[in-house]
Amino acid sequence: MAKLSREAILDAAVRFVDEHGIAKLSMRKLGAELGVEAMTLYYYLPNKEALLDGLVDHVTSSVDLVARGGEQWPDLLRRIAVSLRAALLAHPGVLPLVSTRPVLSGSSLDAVEGALSVLYATGFTARQALDALNIIGTFTVGHTLAEAGRTPGHEDADPDLDAFVSELDGARHPLFAAAVRSGGGTNHAERFALAIDMLITGIGAGRATGTGHGRATNAERAVSRARRP
Amino acid sequence: MAKLSREAILDAAVRFVDEHGIAKLSMRKLGAELGVEAMTLYYYLPNKEALLDGLVDHVTSSVDLVARGGEQWPDLLRRIAVSLRAALLAHPGVLPLVSTRPVLSGSSLDAVEGALSVLYATGFTARQALDALNIIGTFTVGHTLAEAGRTPGHEDADPDLDAFVSELDGARHPLFAAAVRSGGGTNHAERFALAIDMLITGIGAGRATGTGHGRATNAERAVSRARRP
C-alpha cells in the first residue's frame, strides 16, 4: 500500500473497474480498496466526476500519437487507430466513460499537434488534418464500443449471443444467420482493419481531388435533405 | 395524462431525458412526471435497466432501414447512416445509453435482413454485407457521440470550447488552433458526410477486388503486431 496520491487512486480505480465493472465503483469501495475512508479521497479529487475523468485520461494516455521520423501519413493514422483500439480494449470497463468524453483531451494536445504537422507537411490543410484525425478517432471509439459489447459489468455477452443466434437460424433471416455463422458478426479485428484501410484510402482521395469544401458530396446532400423532412 | 402503459412511460422518459439529461432521471421523478408513485412503474417494467433498454429501442426504432425498390446499395447505406445519425441527434441525452447497447437490436431484425438482401443481390457475401452494415453503424454511433459532446446534462459545451480555444491560439499548437478557427473541429455534418462517402467507396472497393479474407491488409498486419508487443 504505497503512499496515497491522485495517481495511486486512479491506478486502484482502473484495477477495480477491470475486475468488477464500472457500475460497482463507489467512493466507499474504492477507499476500502486503498485502506482508507471514502472521504479521504476527496482530499485528492474534488468529486466523483473528476475521478471518472481521470480514469479516461489514464486509459487513453497510453495511445501513441507521436510520429516517427520518416513515417508516412497513412502509417501514422493506422498506427494511431490501432494503438487507440488496443488501449481501449485493454480496459473495456472504462469504455462507456470514454464514449462520453472527448478522447483527444488536453493532456495529449502536444502529440495531436505533432500528428497534425505530419499531415500538414504532406499537403493537408490544417482543417483537413484535424478532420482526418477526428474521423479515425470517432470510428475507432464507435467500433471498439461495439466489439466490447455489453459493458456495465455483467459479461453475459457469450450466452446472450449464442441464444440469439440459435434462435434465428430459421428461414426468417437467412442472410443474417449465414453471416453470423461465418463469423461475420464477431471477427472484430479484421473488420476494424478493413474499415481503417477504407478510411485512410478515402482520406487520401479527399486530399487529392478537392478539399471537401464547396463541392457538396452525395452524402452532404442527403444530410441537408434529412434536416428538413 | 393518458392511461399508463409501458409506451406512455417510455415517452415520458424520453421527454424527461431531453429536458433534464439522463443523470437526473430517477424512478421517483419519472413517476412524479406521470402523476404516480415510483413503485407503480415496476408494474410495467422489471427494473430501471429495462427502462433504459426501452429508451434506446424507442430512439433507434425510427431509423429507416427498409430498402426502397430499385435503390442502389450505396444509396441504401448512405440513407441508413443519415437516418441513424438524425435519430441519435434528435435525442442526444440518450446517446450514452446507445453507445453501451447493441444498435441493431432484436426489434429491427427484419429490416436488417432486408438491407442485407439488397447488398447480397449486388454481389456481397452475407458476411461482407453484415460487415458493411456494422461498419456504417459503428462509425455513425462513434461520430455522433463526438458531435454531441459532453452529455451528462450540463450543456456547457460552448463556454468550455471557447475557453479552450482562446487559451491555445498561441504558438504552441498553431495547426490545431488554425484548424479549430476555420471550423474544422465543429463542422460535424460535413465531416460525417465525407467519412460516410469514404466508407462506402471503400466498401465497394473491398467487394470488387477481394473479400478481405485470406489476404491480409496493412492494417491487419498492424493489428497482429500490436497484439503481442
Added chain:
DNA sequence: CCTTCTCTCTTACGCTGTAAGACAGACTAT
C-alpha cells in the same frame, strides 16, 4: 356475495455522493 385479477400505494432497507467539521501529527516562526 365471494373470489380473483389488475393496478397503485406505503413502508422499509441498504446503498450512494458529499457537505461540515473534528482531530492528530508534523512542520515553522517567534
Added chain:
DNA sequence: ATAGTCTGTCTTACAGCGTAAGAGAGAAGG
C-alpha cells in the same frame, strides 16, 4: 519551548437512489 499553521484522515449526517415486500382499492367474473 510555545504557539500557530498545514496536511492528511477521520466521523457524523443528510438527501437521494433502486427496489423488495406486501397492503389495499376497485373492477370483473363466477
